[in-house]
Amino acid sequence: MKLFKEESAGWSAIMNETKNPLKSYSLPVAHMMMQMLAWMWSVIFSISLGSFFVFGISSVAHVTIIAGVFITMMAFENADANR
Numbered sequence: 001m002k003l004f005k006e007e008s009a010g011w012s013a014i015m016n017e018t019k020n021p022l023k024s025y026s027l028p029v030a031h032m033m034m035q036m037l038a039w040m041w042s043v044i045f046s047i048s049l050g051s052f053f054v055f056g057i058s059s060v061a062h063v064t065i066i067a068g069v070f071i072t073m074m075a076f077e078n079a080d081a082n083r
Helices: 002-015 027-049 052-081
Strands: none
Touching: 027 052
């Protein structure tokens, strides 16, 4: 259980817009920065594995996950504002 809490804290430090270093930016700018970082890490992983095929898979996965997190977060914020 302790490992799950540590992983959760690590995830939150990166993906939670109220806790990560991008919190001072507006939400669209923070989203753009996260997408740019996702592409950067996709390139790094694909180069380290020596395969550009991996880049395609990795970049699509990163963009999909980050976009899903931000879209969900925006939907929740919109629901709270309309409550």
